[in-house]
Amino acid sequence: MLQNQTHTETEALKIAVIGSGNVATHVAKALSLHHTILAVWSPNPQHASRLARLLQTQSVTDISKLPAHADLYLTAVKDDALAEVARQVASLHTNGLFVHTAGSVPQTIWEGHVNRYGVFYPMQTFSKQKEMDLQEVPFFIEAKHADDAQLLTQIARTISHRVYPATSEQRKKLHLAAVFCCNFTNYLYTLAADLLHEDGLPFDAFLPLIRETSDKLHQLPPYEAQTGPALRNDRTVIEAHLQALADKPQLKAVYELLSAGIQQRHASSTD
């Protein structure tokens, strides 16, 4: 109930968008339904124009031309580019609130450049080609000033049901875990698809297995959900698989490291 009240009570804010990649696109698009996007700037002017058109707003080619009266400066650029953006936006002399969306960058990257700052981290994998409903995406919030943390929480709740506070240290840990859960699992899907492609076998047939592997986690912790030849220590199968990967050193290395890891992690278990 409180969340819904907060939602309806949050007034429309004026937002400037810095960045034009996947995160900027998805988050700005969701925010644009409840707030006013004043302008977009991006290191890539063409991408800035494209995102501005999508958001039905203007793009600026010079970061110093961003409007100074925005309430929020939503910054979603490459982590490596954040320090330079922080330095440049100092020239705006605005009292607006600057946030970045990065998992592994401390909020103090803004320190010394702007008065009000924080973090607005959506823990999700964004692809431009895929539409996304952000309502179930967890947003982790941090701000230098407590009332800005409160404001960011309210803003996040206009687009998501799952909004949590997190310190920079906690967020770094979340991001690291997310790399394992998302980026690395997707790489394993890629390796599997490559294997199947060789023999003209359809990757689509794997979608139910992949879905079930993730759905299981709603009922079982991953440790208990583990199955497969490594867990069973089924040497015949493991040897046959390694044999099949003999001429694929990268896949073989992954197979060996992860199988050994499963066995080590479950060594004390009686499963």
Add this chain to the structure above:
Amino acid sequence: MLQNQTHTETEALKIAVIGSGNVATHVAKALSLHHTILAVWSPNPQHASRLARLLQTQSVTDISKLPAHADLYLTAVKDDALAEVARQVASLHTNGLFVHTAGSVPQTIWEGHVNRYGVFYPMQTFSKQKEMDLQEVPFFIEAKHADDAQLLTQIARTISHRVYPATSEQRKKLHLAAVFCCNFTNYLYTLAADLLHEDGLPFDAFLPLIRETSDKLHQLPPYEAQTGPALRNDRTVIEAHLQALADKPQLKAVYELLSAGIQQRHASSTD
């Protein structure tokens, strides 16, 4: 339409179940809705009794006491135990059809022991604790005799919409790819949960990310769905992550191998 006709036309068969693990339990349970389970035998007599009770049938303690008039002998035991089961069932002198459910065992494991044999491979991750609808689970079928392959296809269609033929070689490749898509991804979830647990952070917050990572594959091939610091070659983040894993050699090794793999796989791309 043809599938539905086949479904309704398949008469109820008499089935004996050999094995009492996750696969035996889920597949026998689904088959029991359309067919008659005559008996269960398993290397573990207690587990055999439990599965027999679940299926409202009898268990036998000696494999040679399995009824000889079953149409189908559904065999789901550890891969390493299959050769011994094949040897033992020869004494039944039945003309029933023997199938195993293993991804990586050729159908010829039955050769010389029984007249009619084949494979009935459900490509899914089964946990006893979790109920499962098999309708979307792909079943891969193979048999020595063409009419038995036809019969197995009909039986599989009584419990699943997705039934495909596959040679032993193809099935081995499917199983290998499944280990990457399922067993190894689940291990990555375990590593992430371990990391979060250390700091008292909730793994539940990761379920939307995990769901999206798998759902994405319905729209994009995994190669195109890849995101993350390794893909972006974001050295600052990668170094910070490796630093955070400095005292966790297994996680660090996984992080390094999979990050290098992502960069190598995408090296020729302009993403």
